[in-house]
Structures are given as structure tokens and as C-alpha cells.
Amino acid sequence: EVQLVESGGGLVRPGGSLRLSCVGSGFTFSNAWMSWVRQAPGKGLEWAGRIKSKPDGGTTDYAAPVKGRFTISRDDSKNTVYLQVNSLKTEDTAVYYCTTGRYFDYWGQGTLVTVSS
Amino acid sequence: QSALTQPASVSGSPGQSIAISCTGTDSDVGGYDYVSWYQHHPGKAPKLMIYDVTNRPSGVSNRFSGSKSGNTASLTISGLQAEDEADYYCSSHTSTNKMVFGGGTKLTVL
Numbered sequence: 084e085v086q087l088v089e090s091g092g093g094l095v096r097p098g099g100s101l102r103l104s105c106v107g108s109g110f111t112f113s114n115a116w117m118s119w120v121r122q123a124p125g126k127g128l129e130w131a132g133r134i135k136s137k138p139d140g141g142t143t144d145y146a147a148p149v150k151g152r153f154t155i156s157r158d159d160s161k162n163t164v165y166l167q168v169n170s171l172k173t174e175d176t177a178v179y180y181c182t183t184g185r186y187f188d189y190w191g192q193g194t195l196v197t198v199s200s
Numbered sequence: 201q202s203a204l205t206q207p208a209s210v211s212g213s214p215g216q217s218i219a220i221s222c223t224g225t226d227s228d229v230g231g232y233d234y235v236s237w238y239q240h241h242p243g244k245a246p247k248l249m250i251y252d253v254t255n256r257p258s259g260v261s262n263r264f265s266g267s268k269s270g271n272t273a274s275l276t277i278s279g280l281q282a283e284d285e286a287d288y289y290c291s292s293h294t295s296t297n298k299m300v301f302g303g304g305t306k307l308t309v310l
Contacts, residue, residue, distance in 0.1 A: 118299070120246075127203070127304035128238070128246065128289050144298055186236050186251035187291065193245070 085109040085189040087181050092194030095171055103166040103194055105181030113159040114138060116185055119166045121177035122193075131179070134164060149175075171198045204229060204290055204302035211308040217278040220305045222290030223271055228300055230271035234293035237266060237275045240304075241286045249288075250275060277307070285309045 091103040107115070118133040132145040134155045143155050154167040164181060178193040205223040212218040222229065222237075229235055237250040248257055250266035253273060263278045273292075277284055290302040 120301075127287075128240070128291075128301045129203075130291070130299040130301055133299070146298060180245070182246075186248055187238065187246070188248050188251075188257065190245040190247070 085183070087183060087189060087191035089179065089181050089191045089194040092179065092196045094197045094199065096200055097171060097173060097198055099171050099198070100167070100169045101171070101196060103168065103179055103181075103196070105164045105166075105191055107162050107164070107181075107183060110183065110189075112162040115183045117155070117157060117164040118182050118187060119153075119155060119164075120180045120182055120187065120190075121175075122180070123174070123177040126177075129177075131166070168196070171196075173198050202300075204292060204300055206288075206290060206302040206305045208303070209306045209308065211310055212277075212280045213310045214280050214282065216280050217276060218280060218307065219277075220275045220288050220290075220307070222273040222275070222292075222302045224273075224292055224300070225271055227295040228292040229268065229273050229290075231295055232293045233268070235266065235268060235273040236291045237264075238289045238291070239284075239286045240289060246289070280309050282309050 086108045089105045114136050116135050119131040132155050134143045152170045157164045176198045180193045182190045233253045235253045238246040240246040249264050253268045254266045265276045267274050288305045
């Protein structure tokens with residue numbers, strides 16, 4: 084059974100930073116493209132970014148609103164993908180989901196990031 | 201990259217069929233057969249229902265089907281059931297090698 088478990092969310096002040104983690108199991112993590120998708124309160128899903136598998140180059144792509152502030156990395160030895168979020172803004176308040184595959188085949192339950200003073 | 205356009209809400213009675221549209225541009229929906237659809241019950245993890253415009257993952261009911269014409273993709277749900285009530289989102293690959301979601305559609309089963 085595929086499982087994705089996010090952690091690392093919390094309350095942070097504007098301008099602050101957090102590192103979110105997502106541990107995957109039940110699939111070959113090293114071959115998987117991993118993405119982060121967020122959902123602000125009362126809003127729809129928004130793609131934040133993606134990291135390809137190392138066999139596919141291991142490159143990253145980011146949505147315009149987060150490019151330069153968010154960084155996705157992976158540690159295949161730990162079956163973990165990370166989202167480093169810097170220079171946080173109030174509009175970054177959202178549930179952050181990690182998802183796997185080119186089609187977002189499986190999703191975690193999400194971790195809540197609240198940016199507030 | 202602007203979000204794909206979906207109706208805010210649709211509704212139908214049990215047993216009926218409904219369709220949800222997802223309109224983009226030549227740079228996303230119209231340019232690639234990489235449209236997916238997700239079902240999201242609030243508080244739960246979203247679930248992939250359709251990928252590559254028309255394909256259903258294993259385990260997804262055949263009451264769900266997808267199609268595309270030009271820059272508009274559609275999700276059709278036939279034989280509506282109470283448990284289909286949820287938010288539905290489309291997504292597409294884009295010409296800038298990114299992904300974009302639709303704004304979401306709330307399906308109400310009357």
C-alpha cells in the first residue's frame with residue numbers, strides 16, 4: 084500500500100522559514116517524481132513544484148509564486164522529499180500535500196502551514 | 201500561468217449524469233494529452249480519477265470518464281451516487297514544463 088506522510092508544518096511569522104518533509108512507502112521511491120501541492124483556506128489546489136527522479140535527471144520546477152523562495156530536494160536513502168520554504172508570506176498559509184508520480188497518483192494527508200504575526 | 205477554468209459548482213440527482221468542464225489554452229489543455237482529474241473530499245487526501253485525458257487508474261469506477269476537445273477537457277460522472285459529492289479538480293501539463301490546476305468544482309448530489 085502506498086503511503087505518504089507529511090510533517091513539519093506549524094505557525095511561523097511572516098519572513099520566516101520552515102522545512103516540510105514527506106516520507107513515502109509502498110513504492111519505489113527513487114524512481115518517483117515527487118510534487119508539492121498546496122491548498123489555501125477556502126481555495127483550490129495549487130501546484131507548488133516538483134522534483135524528478137534521479138534517473139530522469141533529478142531536476143526541479145517551481146510555480147511562479149514560489150520560485151526563488153521554495154526549494155524541493157530529496158533523499159532517496161530515506162525515502163523522503165523535502166520542501167524548504169523561506170521568506171514566508173501570509174498568502175503561503177495553506178495545507179501542503181506531497182504527491183507522487185507524473186499524474187499525482189497518490190497523496191498524503193497534508194501538513195498545515197500558518198503564516199501569521 | 202493562470203489556473204484552468206472550471207465551473208464553481210454543478211449538481212445532479214442520484215442516477216443522473218453530469219459533466220464538469222476544464223478550459224485552458226493551447227499552452228496547456230489544448231497542447232497536450234496530459235489532463236488529469238482529482239476527487240477531493242474535504243479533510244481527506246485528493247484522489248486521482250482520470251489521467252492522460254481518458255484513462256482510469258485501477259480501482260476507479262467506470263462511471264467516471266474523461267474527454268477533450270480543443271482547449272476544453274471534461275469529466276463525466278454517470279449514475280450519480282451520494283458518495284460522489286466532493287470537489288473536483290482538473291490539472292494539465294504546460295508548455296513551460298510546469299503543472300496547473302483548475303479552480304475546482306463543487307459537485308452536489310441532490
